[in-house]
Amino acid sequence: MRGRATIHRDFVISQIDDRLYSAFIEHMGRAIYTGIYEPGHPTANQYGFRGDVLELVRALKIPAIRYPGGNFVSAYKWEDGIGPKENRPVRLDLAWRSKETNQVGINEFAQWAKDAGIEMMLAVNLGTRSIEEARNFVEYCNFPSGTYWSDLRRNHGVEKPYGVNMWCLGNEMDGPWQIGHKEAKEYGRLADETSKAVKAFGRDIETIVCGSSNDKMPTYPDWERQVLEECYENVDYISLHNYYGNSRHNSLNFFAKVEETGRYIQSVAGTIDYVKAKKRAKNDVHICFDEWNVWYHNREQDSRNWSEWDWPEAPALLEEDYNLEDALFIGCLLNEFIRRSDRVRIACIAQLVNIIAPIRAEKGGKAWATTIYYPYQFASLYGRGTAMNVSVDCPRYDEEVAQDVPYLDIAAVLAKDGKSLTVFAVNRNPDEAMEIDIALNGFEGARLIDHQVLGGNAAEARIANTSREPGRIAPQAGSRLGVSDGALTGELPAFSYNMVRLALD
Numbered sequence: 383m384r385g386r387a388t389i390h391r392d393f394v395i396s397q398i399d400d401r402l403y404s405a406f407i408e409h410m411g412r413a414i415y416t417g418i419y420e421p422g423h424p425t426a427n428q429y430g431f432r433g434d435v436l437e438l439v440r441a442l443k444i445p446a447i448r449y450p451g452g453n454f455v456s457a458y459k460w461e462d463g464i465g466p467k468e469n470r471p472v473r474l475d476l477a478w479r480s481k482e483t484n485q486v487g488i489n490e491f492a493q494w495a496k497d498a499g500i501e502m503m504l505a506v507n508l509g510t511r512s513i514e515e516a517r518n519f520v521e522y523c524n525f526p527s528g529t530y531w532s533d534l535r536r537n538h539g540v541e542k543p544y545g546v547n548m549w550c551l552g553n554e555m556d557g558p559w560q561i562g563h564k565e566a567k568e569y570g571r572l573a574d575e576t577s578k579a580v581k582a583f584g585r586d587i588e589t590i591v592c593g594s595s596n597d598k599m600p601t602y603p604d605w606e607r608q609v610l611e612e613c614y615e616n617v618d619y620i621s622l623h624n625y626y627g628n629s630r631h632n633s634l635n636f637f638a639k640v641e642e643t644g645r646y647i648q649s650v651a652g653t654i655d656y657v658k659a660k661k662r663a664k665n666d667v668h669i670c671f672d673e674w675n676v677w678y679h680n681r682e683q684d685s686r687n688w689s690e691w692d693w694p695e696a697p698a699l700l701e702e703d704y705n706l707e708d709a710l711f712i713g714c715l716l717n718e719f720i721r722r723s724d725r726v727r728i729a730c731i732a733q734l735v736n737i738i739a740p741i742r743a744e745k746g747g748k749a750w751a752t753t754i755y756y757p758y759q760f761a762s763l764y765g766r767g768t769a770m771n772v773s774v775d776c777p778r779y780d781e782e783v784a785q786d787v788p789y790l791d792i793a794a795v796l797a798k799d800g801k802s803l804t805v806f807a808v809n810r811n812p813d814e815a816m817e818i819d820i821a822l823n824g825f826e827g828a829r830l831i832d833h834q835v836l837g838g839n840a841a842e843a844r845i846a847n848t849s850r851e852p853g854r855i856a857p858q859a860g861s862r863l864g865v866s867d868g869a870l871t872g873e874l875p876a877f878s879y880n881m882v883r884l885a886l887d
């Protein structure tokens with residue numbers, strides 16, 4: 383099989399917002415407790431945070447992290463998590479029918495995020511609560527001193543405000559499962575007024591309004607239209623969420639779901655444009671894809687009989703053993719975000735540790751990188767700069783979810799300093815290697831400096847990185863690509879994800 387592509391220095395899509403490679407973590411299952419926080423763990427630091435997990439997190443260079451939920455936030459009282467730990471109440475978390483000890487709250491999490499080198503993106507509860515609690519939370523976090531909430535923060539040992547500039551206005555408010563679920567108009571009005579209150583704290587503050595929970599919701603895409611009609615001028619982003627299943631175990635159909643995501647982004651972008659035009663608005667609203675991942679492996683943990691679930695503390699939930707096939711899918715999805723970086727400014731992998739996550743951690747035991755860790759890491763490290771418009775000519779296939787899908791999924795990013803070009807390429811074909819010829823127009827003197835390959839054998843599609851074999855799937859240096867006569871040529875193995883770096887100096 384042959385694939386041709388052209389990358390031309392003058393043909394660009396957009397400047398990528400670094401926050402395209404953000405993450406999400408929720409008070410749920412073992413994400414926080416025994417995930418990032420486990421005071422008795424052998425690697426725990428002075429604050430009780432696991433050093434082994436922190437190390438894996440730091441290596442991802444995550445720009446921003448959304449916290450504390452998720453469905454959890456819709457019945458959460460942020461005030462329960464501040465002040466002396468011994469005085470904090472244990473509460474019932476209605477979203478996941480679990481016990482919340484509140485041993486980690488905003489100040490502990492801020493400490494962790496600082497140590498991890500990540501900016502916080504906080505969500506306010508618009509399920510059971512309203513404008514008042516949201517503005518108090520912002521004041522506690524962001525106001526310097528001299529007021530009730532800012533002085534309380536200082537009394538809690540945090541002198542300097544955090545300066546949190548990204549605020550999510552609730553979570554998945556269209557979902558009937560959400561505690562405090564609302565109708566579109568009702569939510570749009572509340573989001574509008576809450577956004578005004580939150581933005582009163584500073585010109586740099588940006589707010590994210592809830593779009594649909596996914597594109598299969600019966601109210602999608604009218605939810606987006608109605609919500610934006612209520613709040614367009616006062617918000618900066620609208621959220622998209624999507625989780626991908628693969629129950630038919632058909633790799634090509636699974637990979638084609640990325641095309642569906644392209645349509646989802648396009649439709650929401652169109653709705654944004656419609657509302658902007660209708661309102662004669664001057665401001666732009668961008669897309670914040672703040673929950674995305676593969677989610678289907680652990681049906682047993684997912685399909686609990688929740689009514690019989692006896693409010694456990696930090697139970698194992700949604701702990702997916704991701705395999706090679708998932709890693710290739712995630713590579714394609716990240717490529718789609720790069721290709722749509724003109725509209726998608728922020729995106730958050732959901733979640734970060736233990737729950738549908740690139741990082742797993744055993745209670746009292748080891749931590750390891752799942753297969754999806756690698757494409758996410760490569761995109762975060764080398765996908766910053768300018769998204770290039772890559773034209774592709776290669777064989778295509780049809781599947782139920784999408785037709786005319788190219789076997790070659792590709793994105794390219796010119797680094798901010800102009801000194802390197804990174805190509806992310808997935809050969810989705812399970813049976814055949816692909817001979818590629820990628821013309822590099824305007825990149826004279828390009829030299830291959832790194833080629834990392836994940837996979838290369840569809841027989842290993844279902845192999846995962848597990849506790850017993852945490853390193854089964856990991857990138858290997860490739861040897862079948864080269865640059866000659868102004869083109870990147872050679873072979874991409876069948877069923878492989880490839881990260882190719884070219885030096886331009």
Ligand code: AHR
Pocket residue numbers: 408451452453454553554595673732733
């Ligand atoms: O990430 C798990 C859950 O999925 C989140 O809490 C919710 O927002 C989504 O439905």
